[in-house]
Amino acid sequence: MTVLRVILADQLSAQLEVVARAEKGKDVFLLAEVMAEAIYVRHHVKKIAFQFSAMRHFAEALKSAGYKVRYVGLEDDGNSQSLGGEILRAVEALRPSRILITEPGEWRLRDDFEALRLALPVPFDILPDTRFLCSHAEFEAWAVGRRELRMEYFYREMRRRHHLLMEPDGKPSGGRWNYDAENRKPPRAGLDSPRRLSFRKDAITLAVLDLVRRRLPENYGRLEPFHFAVTRQQALRELDHFITHILPGFGDYQDAMIRAEPYLRHSLLAAYINAGLLYPLEVCRKAEDAYREGHAPLNATEGFIRQILGWRAFVRGIYWRFMPGYVDSNALEAREPLPWFYWSGDTNMACMKEAFQHTFDHAYSHHIQRLMITGNFALLAGIDPKAVHEWYLAVYADAYEWVEAPNTIGMALHADGGLLASKPYAASGNYIKRMSNFCDGCAYDPSVSIGENACPFNALYWDFLARHRGRFSGNARMPYVYANWDKMGADKQTALRSQAEAHRVAMREGRL
Ligand SMILES: Cc1cc2nc3c(=O)[nH]c(=O)nc-3n(C[C@H](O)[C@H](O)[C@H](O)COP(=O)(O)OP(=O)(O)OC[C@H]3O[C@@H](n4cnc5c(N)ncnc54)[C@H](O)[C@@H]3O)c2cc1C
Numbered sequence: 001m002t003v004l005r006v007i008l009a010d011q012l013s014a015q016l017e018v019v020a021r022a023e024k025g026k027d028v029f030l031l032a033e034v035m036a037e038a039i040y041v042r043h044h045v046k047k048i049a050f051q052f053s054a055m056r057h058f059a060e061a062l063k064s065a066g067y068k069v070r071y072v073g074l075e076d077d078g079n080s081q082s083l084g085g086e087i088l089r090a091v092e093a094l095r096p097s098r099i100l101i102t103e104p105g106e107w108r109l110r111d112d113f114e115a116l117r118l119a120l121p122v123p124f125d126i127l128p129d130t131r132f133l134c135s136h137a138e139f140e141a142w143a144v145g146r147r148e149l150r151m152e153y154f155y156r157e158m159r160r161r162h163h164l165l166m167e168p169d170g171k172p173s174g175g176r177w178n179y180d181a182e183n184r185k186p187p188r189a190g191l192d193s194p195r196r197l198s199f200r201k202d203a204i205t206l207a208v209l210d211l212v213r214r215r216l217p218e219n220y221g222r223l224e225p226f227h228f229a230v231t232r233q234q235a236l237r238e239l240d241h242f243i244t245h246i247l248p249g250f251g252d253y254q255d256a257m258i259r260a261e262p263y264l265r266h267s268l269l270a271a272y273i274n275a276g277l278l279y280p281l282e283v284c285r286k287a288e289d290a291y292r293e294g295h296a297p298l299n300a301t302e303g304f305i306r307q308i309l310g311w312r313a314f315v316r317g318i319y320w321r322f323m324p325g326y327v328d329s330n331a332l333e334a335r336e337p338l339p340w341f342y343w344s345g346d347t348n349m350a351c352m353k354e355a356f357q358h359t360f361d362h363a364y365s366h367h368i369q370r371l372m373i374t375g376n377f378a379l380l381a382g383i384d385p386k387a388v389h390e391w392y393l394a395v396y397a398d399a400y401e402w403v404e405a406p407n408t409i410g411m412a413l414h415a416d417g418g419l420l421a422s423k424p425y426a427a428s429g430n431y432i433k434r435m436s437n438f439c440d441g442c443a444y445d446p447s448v449s450i451g452e453n454a455c456p457f458n459a460l461y462w463d464f465l466a467r468h469r470g471r472f473s474g475n476a477r478m479p480y481v482y483a484n485w486d487k488m489g490a491d492k493q494t495a496l497r498s499q500a501e502a503h504r505v506a507m508r509e510g511r512l
C-alpha cells in the first residue's frame with residue numbers, strides 16, 4: 001500500500017525519516033508550492049524563489065533516485081493553493097494507506113495538520129524533526145524547575161552532549177566556555193567582505209524567477225541578482241567556502257557594521273540550515289575540525305559554534321515551550337504602529353537606511369544589524385512587537401517562525417518580559433557610532449541628543465529607560481545606567497523626554 005510522504009519547503013533533508021524510510025516505486029512524495037504560504041506575510045521575493053527552486057531541485061533528485069513524486073507547481077491546474085488542500089487532493093487521487101509528515105516549524109501549521117489529522121479517513125502521522133540538536137523532550141528536561149532559562153548554561157550542556165570543543169578531561173577547549181569578549185572589535189579601516197560564491201542559475205531556477213516575478217508582484221524585495229545555492233551540493237560548497245576562507249576571521253569583527261558591506265565575515269548559512277540543505281551538526285563539526293587542524297582560531301570557532309549549538313537550539317526550545325501565546329507577548333506594552341520606512345527604507349537615519357537596503361537587496365542583514373539597528377530602534381520607539389515580528393518573518397531568506405519569533409520578540413524587543421534575555425538590548429547612537437561607519441554622513445549627529453540634528457537613538461534610549469524604570473532598575477546588569485540618568489538632573493531629563501516624543505511624532509508622520 002502507498003504511503004504519502006509530505007515534504008515542506010524547509011524539510012529538504014534526506015536524513016528525515018519521512019524521506020529516508022520511503023519505498024521506491026511504491027510510496028509517493030508530495031511537495032506543493034501554494035499561494036497561502038507565499039503571501040501570508042509579504043515574504044521577500046528572493047526567499048520564495050530560493051524555496052521554490054530548492055524544492056524543485058529536491059524533487060528532481062528524488063525522481064532521479066527512483067522515487068515517485070507528486071510535485072504541485074504554483075500555476076498547476078487544480079492547485080488548491082493551501083497545504084491542507086493539496087494533501088486532501090493527493091489523498092483523493094492516490095488513496096494512500098497512510099500519510100507521514102515531519103513536524104512543521106510553525107505552531108500555525110502544526111495546528112492545521114493536527115486538525116487535518118482528525119478529519120482524514122487515513123492515518124496521518126506527524127513525526128519529530130530529528131535534525132535539531134535538542135529535541136522537545138530534551139529541552140523540557142533541561143528547562144523544567146529552573147528559575148530562569150539562560151542560553152549560556154544550556155549551551156554548556158549542549159557542548160558536553162555533542163562533544164563539541166571538549167577536551168578528554170571534560171573541560172572546554174582552551175579552558176573557557178565562551179570567548180565572546182574577544183569578538184566585539186569595532187570595524188578597522190579597510191575591513192570589507194571576502195569574496196562570496198554565486199551559483200549559476202539553471203533552467204529550474206530561471207523558471208522560478210520568472211514565476212515569482214509574474215505571480216508575486218506585491219511581495220517585498222529585489223529579486224535579482226539571485227546568488228543562492230539551491231541544492232545540497234551547492235550549499236556544501238558554500239559551507240566549505242566559509243570554513244576555508246571566512247571562519248578564521250569570523251570572531252574578531254562579528255559585531256562590526258560597514259556601509260555597503262552586508263556580509264563581512266558572517267557565514268550566510270542560516271537559510272540553508274533552516275531549509276534542510278545543511279545539517280546543524282555537520283556545520284559545527286566542520287568548524288571544529290578547522291580549529292583542531294590549526295586553520296581557525298578558538299575565538300572564531302567557539303563564537304560560530306555557539307550561535308548554532310547554543311542560540312539556534314535554545315530559541316527553538318523557547319518557541320515551542322511558550323507557544324501559542326509567545327507571539328502575542330507585549331510585556332513592555334509597546335503600541336506604536338510599524339513605521340512605513342521599515343518597508344520603504346525611506347528614512348534619514350543612515351544606519352536604518354543601510355540595514356533596510358541590505359534587507360531589500362539581499363533578503364539578508366547580519367545579526368547585529370537585525371538586533372542593534374532595526375531591532376533596537378523598534379524597542380526604543382515602542383513599536384508593537386507583533387508588527388515587528390511579522391516584518392522580520394517576511395523580509396529574511398532564513399526566516400521561519402520558530403527561530404525568528406524568539407529572536408524578535410524575546411531578544412530584540414524584550415516583549416517576553418525577559419524569558420529569553422536577562423536584559424534588554426537597548427543602545428544609544430554611541431554604540432552604533434563605535435561599531436559602524438554609518439554615522440559619517442548621516443543627517444543626524446550621534447553626539448547630539450537634543451535639537452534639530454539630534455540622533456534619534458539618543459533621546460529614545462533615555463526615554464525608554466525612564467519609561468521602564470520600574471521594571472529594569474532592579475536588574476543587576478543595569479544600575480550604572482540609571483545612575484547616569486539620575487546624574488543628569490530634572491531639566492535635562494525633561495528635555496530628553498520631550499525630544500523623544502518629537503522623534504515619535506516625526507516617525508508617525510514619516511519625517512524621521
Ligand atoms: C530580530 C532578529 C530576527 C532574527 N531572525 C532570524 C530568522 O528568522 N532566522 C534565523 O535563522 N535567524 C534569525 N536571527 C538570528 C541571526 O541574526 C541569523 O541567524 C543570522 O544573522 C543569519 O546570518 P548568517 O547565516 O550569516 O549567520 P552567522 O552570523 O554566520 O551565524 C552562524 C549561524 O548561527 C546561527 N545563528 C546565529 N545567531 C542566531 C540566533 N540568534 N538564533 C538562531 N540561530 C542563530 C544561524 O544558523 C547562522 O547561520 C534573528 C536575529 C534577530 C536579532
Ligand code: SF4
Nearest residue numbers: 351432439442446455
Ligand atoms: S547618527 Fe544616529 S541615526 Fe544617524 S547613523 Fe548614527 S546612530 Fe544612526
